[in-house]
Amino acid sequence: MLELVIISILNGVQFGMLLFLMASGLTLIFSMMGVLNFAHASFYMLGAFFGFQIARWLGFWPALLIAPALVGIIGALVERYGLRNVHRQGHVPELLFTFGLAYVIEEVVQMIWGKAPVDFRVPALLDFPAFTIFTTNYPAYKLLMLLTSAGIFLVLFIVLTRTRIGLVIQAALSHPHMVAHLGHNVPLVFMSVFGVGSALAAIAGVIAGPALVTQSNMAGLLGPILFVVVVVGGLGSLAGAFAASLLIGLVQTFAVSVNTSLADVFAFAHVTPSPGSILGDLWTVTLAQIAPILPYLLLVMVLILKPTGLWGTRET
């Protein structure tokens, strides 16, 4: 039992940190521009495919640096020449723009790399068990994923709270006009934040690519969860995104290992609906079976009970 708990915590934290890498960029972009960037998960996918391609040519480690840089540049260009022009028309066109962009990126990826998964392998250097807990091995590569995400979280945290750039970004989050009047180049700040946000998503893509599966539907698989993280954490709140990422990572991992169903919960009351009826089916569904929809349940609950998100200050 203890083994299961420890392994589940490790798995949950690792998945949560990966979510945070993406959610951090998404939530920053949202709080600055007021746009929920639907294409954010697509930058994660681009990161994975760029990483795969560069790893083929130059090896995994250069890929870990070059791919995010490339995606960051693409992100900055998208902001400069796409979003900024659409911005004048208001929020709805911006939303539609990112929505369309997500489809364009998916199609382009399919055209270049095909629809089937590509063979993106864990680098041989890291293909060994890092340590053993009781009898379960923990792969070294997952440890790398964990440490990379944690490292980036630290850097991001320090930059945003301890440096001048962070100060300007934080100010631009809530009072962009004031910041502009003080002589700062707000559009440049927007562009950089969009670029860096995309690059963070791409880092997540490169490190997740070999461990999960690099294929053209990976953006679609992860995108919805990302919105859950951002909304549950509170739009625009970095700390909220961090907490929500970990929460959802842990909830999903632990839910899988729990076999409790309504039947168990109400066992003391000796009520059993007839098997085969709709209620009878619901009665015996275990928490493990509904694990994949739990985050969305959480989303709905948060929106009903605390629309600002758990750590947010503004209405979603």
Place this chain on the structure above:
Amino acid sequence: MGAKQLWGLAAVAALCISAPVKAQETIKIAFIDPLSGGGASTGEAGLKTYQFLADQLNAKGGVLSRRIEIVSYDNKLNPQESLIQVQKAIDAGIRIITQGNGSGVAAAITDFVAKYNDRNPGKEVLYLNYAAVDPVLTNEKCNFWHFRFDANSDIKMEALTNYMKPRSNIKKVYLINQDYSFGHAVRSEARKMLSAKRPDIQIVGDEVHPLQKITDFAPYVAKIKASGADSIITGNWGQDIALLLKAAADAGLQVDWYTYYAGSVGGPTGVKQTGLNHRVFEISEGSANIPYAPAQEIEKALRAKYDIGLLYPRVVNEMRMLVTAIEQAKSTDPGKIALKLEDMKVTVFNGGEGFMRAADHQFFQPMYIKSFGELAANEPFDEEKTGWGWRVIAKVDTADTVLPTVCKMKRPST
């Protein structure tokens, strides 16, 4: 104008005349399966197998001296999308369709085809199912236009549990399956048959998970580990078995696996990584390492061309039977083909007799239980360059695979 130019002109003219005629004359088969998403690796392997077989047939002059053409449609493993693709194929004039992956998809297609054929007499469509094994398709939902070339799930579970029965080292079994009709068929049948054959075996877990959506099985593997299981039964296929085996390899899970599809793309790599030498079993209708020359020739040719092993010996049977039916009927009319197919007897891919049962259009053939591991000198084929391959450890003869059906087939009145 010299003689050379004249010949050239004549050749061009001949091409102009004959090309469109030839295009019309090809026999088109619509291949409808996932070519994107989690099922893509499986769909891709299937498509290559069909194309390979079509090329072989065409090289020998085709059927009724017409070429065979495989036209692929991506159904994204979605029943709704599949019907759109079937309609597209029909609109393109195709009247033979084949599909395999996903019993949910198969149920939708068989319903659609039955209705379409009722409403469009004279334009019927034939549906050849090469891999969807939910028993319902040849029982409650059976249909004259549907033919199944794989053994259904109950047949496979019967054979697997017969093999497990005398193995006294099995004490705790974990069931993990995909959350849709086929996965549920596997788990309920496994429970039923194990409790009849080995009531002492404890079922320590009975898991279902979303179909082809999980990218990291580590949480599931942790749970299997915590349950103390010594054996796993799973009907998972495609990415779901490959990633499950990979997560098990990463965690170092040492158990025996009783599977339907451990040979799916990526599966063998995971098994080798865990070092489970001959501890992963698969039930299927054939194997590369059965010493039967005609089969091994095909295996060799396929590997030379596409660098993949033959995952679907049943597809060879299907194409063989389709060709025979067309030749016997001297027609590509689906109704006439169906009548020839429905009680056909053939020599199957790995040798031995197989037959189509007219009552429910289920094909019966010898089944093999194979284990994956180090190879002996007389076993030439490994998988995915692991150096390990499949060895047949038990054979179930055709007669012993026959299970009763409740199908009441509605036949066309002609």
